[in-house]
Amino acid sequence: FEQRTCFAPGGEFFKAVAEGRLRIVTAQIEGFTAQGLRLRPMSSTAASSGKEEGGGWGGATSTPRHLEADLVVLATGHRLAFFGGVPLLVDGQVVRPGEK
Secondary structure (H helix, E strand, O other): OOOOOOOOOOOHHHHHHHOOOOOOOOOOEEEEOOOEEEEOOOOHHHHHHOOOOOOOOOOOOOOOOEEEOOOOOOOOOOOOOHHHHOOEEEOOEEEOOOOO
């Protein structure tokens, strides 16, 4: 499971979603086509649990097999801060996850 995060201080992103001007699809890319993306079908685990992976903001309730796209964003440079940047203390000592 991958949780997407959104940083939109002016709310313009949410306005575009509400107006139907864009759609977000969470899926694994199988390949690129001249018109967009070929997507992997929903996993059998998600199908058996009743959860659909392509849902989300903008409407889709299942993962499409092909997605026409004018723009594909593969990486945003977003750096997630554990605990929102608040120091993690154990017995009064700062602990940095990933370090010994």
